[in-house]
Every structure is written in C-alpha cells, then in structure tokens.
Amino acid sequence: MHEMSIAASMLEAVQEESTRRGAHVLAVGVKIGALSGVDAESLRFCFEALVKDTDLAPLSLEVEALAWRHRCRQCNSDFRVEDYRTECPRCGSPETEMAGGNELEFAYMEITET
C-alpha cells in the first residue's frame, strides 16, 4: 500500500504548479498504466483523504487507465497485451517490446485564474 505516499507526492506537485501559475486548481488528471504498480481506487481514496484537510479542497482526481501494450520488433504493429501474451498477434513473432503500461503521470490540471 504505497498509494498514500504517491497521493502525497501528487499533492506536492499540485501545490507547486498552482503557486507557479497563480491559479486555483479544480481537478487533476493522472494517467495510470496497468503495470505501474498503482491501484486507481486506492489512490483515489488516499488522495481524497489528504486533500480534505488542505486549502486545495475541493479538488477532484480524474484517472485515465492505460493498457499494457507491446510493439512488434518484426512487423512494427502495436498491440494490447491480453492474458500475458506478449507475442505479436499479427505475425506471431515473440520479439516484442513494451510500448505502454508503465505510466504514472500527472497529465493535466483544470484551473481558474485568480
């Protein structure tokens, strides 16, 4: 359960961006990859619990879940990994590499200028 420390890092980043831009933040968007090791619901719970006691409240969290994707080194097709099958569904090659799923990114903020 490291979502609490991740939520705390996110709030720090929001504080920083909000001070830098001199804006009031209404919502933050994050991208969470399937292999990021972070559970979206647990992150939301921790985030809400931490925000409640700050002057950032109310601040909502918008999560975009990203799939685990691989790209084929032979035919270059990009595909979603299902059932841990990393071989290329198009040409059958086992030579594929990760193309997405590790993301844990602070993507955007919804702000109103103050």
Add this chain to the structure above:
Amino acid sequence: MTRVPVERKVLSENDRLAADLRQGFLQQGTLCVNLISSPGSGKTMLLERTLAAFEPGRHVAVLTGDIQTDNDAQRLARYGFPVRQITTGGACHLDARMVEKALAEWRPAPIDVLFVENVGNLVCPSSYDLGEEARVVLLSVTEGEDKPLKYPATFHRADLVVLNKIDLLPYVPFRMDLAREYIRRVQPDASIVEISCTTGVGLDAWREWIEARYAARAANLSSVRSSGNGNS
C-alpha cells in the same frame, strides 16, 4: 475553467534523486543492485552467502531496509563488510531519498558492489527507482509459481529473477517449467537462476551474474573517465 497540460511523472522528485544517485554510482564505478522479494523469500540469507564468498579486500557494501528492527544489519555485519540499516518506520518500500540520506550520513569508502535489500514486499518497491544499475527479484519455491503473473509490475522490471530454496522442490507443488514460462511472459529479457542458499547449489551462477554486471560497469566507467578527459 481551463485545462493546462502538466505532463510530468507523479514520482518526478524520486526519479530526479534516483538519476543523481545513478550518475554518482556511474562516476564511482559502483554496481548498485536493488534486491526485491516477498518477506521471507531469502534476501538476507542470499546476501549472507554472497558476502561470505567475497574476498576480504573487496569493496562490497549493503544497505538493508526494513520497517522495524536492525536484525538484518546485525546478521550481515558478521561478514566484515560495511552494512547499514535503513529503518523506514512504516513505509512499505525504500525510495531514492532514503538511499541518498543513508549514503550521505554513512559515506563508506569507494564501493565496487552495493547491494540494496529492499523492504520485503512484492508490490510497492516496484514503483520506486533507487538509481540502481540492476534490479533483482527473488522468488522462493514455497511461494508458488504464479507470483510473476500476480505481481507483474515487479517482475516486469527485473533484470534477473532468482528462484530460491530449490532444495525444497521435492516437498512443494512448485512447477519450475511454469515458473519460467510465467517470468518469460511478463519479462522476456530477464535472466533466471535457480539456487538454494541452504545447499549452495546455483550460487556460482548468481556470483557470475554479479561479476559480469560489475565487469560491464567497470568498462562503462573507463569510457566515462576517458570522455571526461576529453579523449573520446
């Protein structure tokens, strides 16, 4: 209301510190190995066997992380190499700041190989880069062969998977062929070694892997130094 893009990693502060640590290790020629597993898979025992086999003059050191107690540091200190305990006081993983702080306070002599024993946990350590050169995940045969599929984030980031306690294979329903297949599915590029810290089988292969990574590190170091001198 306007939407403004931010596009930074949530753990950008950790990643920044980890990049500094990695640069420091590179310049000093240190091979840093981050050791991750469930509690009780045998990380400390593997380190004991590993330290016991190094020549006394070798510059090897261990940072060991636990939520509480310095039991592991006490076990590891018997082998005559520098050992330091990081007690996280509740945190379920090590992060780059803890490693940086421990190294800054400790200031051990130049290190060839630094082992960082993470907090026993197959989930949380996977998100935190510690500036390591290699990530090693231990899986013991008593845990079951499906752990790579249950904890893909951790196994996906492994450079080496060490399958430990293979002396117990006759007593547990662990299928080695399936374990290898599951590791390959989650991380096709990971190396795999099978060991028993009790009987010592496989430990040569583990040491060879470490020495090969160290030799690669030493080669990188000489290229960093020569480019630093303007000779590249």
